[in-house]
Amino acid sequence: SSGINAEYGGNTFVSAGYDGVCRVWDKRTKEVEQNFTPSSWQQARRSNLGTHIRCMDVWDDWVVCGGGPNLSLWYLKEDSGIALLDMGESIPSVVKFQQDTIIAGGNNSYIQHWGLSGNLKCKVTTKLEVISDIILSTGAQSMLLAAGAPADVNVFLDAGYLSHTAAFIPGDS
Numbered sequence: 001s002s003g004i005n006a007e008y009g010g011n012t013f014v015s016a017g018y019d020g021v022c023r024v025w026d027k028r029t030k031e032v033e034q035n036f037t038p039s040s041w042q043q044a045r046r047s048n049l050g051t052h053i054r055c056m057d058v059w060d061d062w063v064v065c066g067g068g069p070n071l072s073l074w075y076l077k078e079d080s081g082i083a084l085l086d087m088g089e090s091i092p093s094v095v096k097f098q099q100d101t102i103i104a105g106g107n108n109s110y111i112q113h114w115g116l117s118g119n120l121k122c123k124v125t126t127k128l129e130v131i132s133d134i135i136l137s138t139g140a141q142s143m144l145l146a147a148g149a150p151a152d153v154n155v156f157l158d159a160g161y162l163s164h165t166a167a168f169i170p171g172d173s
Helices: none
Strands: 003-007 012-017 022-026 031-036 053-059 062-067 071-075 080-085 092-098 101-106 110-115 120-125 130-137 143-149 152-156 164-167
Antiparallel strands (some): 053 062, 062 071, 071 080, 110 120
């Protein structure tokens, strides 16, 4: 089964995958310190879509993950689900923390931004039918790049507005 993982502190990382279990590992002992199953939380469960975890990110003591279950936010020090990030029927394929904001996309044309309390800050329409990756850059000019299908990249210089689209056209070979 495939899996995903993210660093959490110097000696710890979090993994998740098709079995639907998120595990917090100690790199030194190679033992699981903690685990939780988002589909066991009634609010996140979507029985018709399964229990697999398709995307996950970690920031500080927070984990956000989803796939079959709706996106949900977990606070590791309390070992419990804190907020449901409802994407409707969309299946999330990418989720990222940008400090205290959670940004996600999936099998529809929207990028959604939530706060740590689960409040939806904004829902932005892209020119993509499916969003498969989001890249965030910070600095003097923060930027969000969204890639997916069709084979385009949408550029956002402001969180709420599409600035540019770069289309990739196959050349003649």
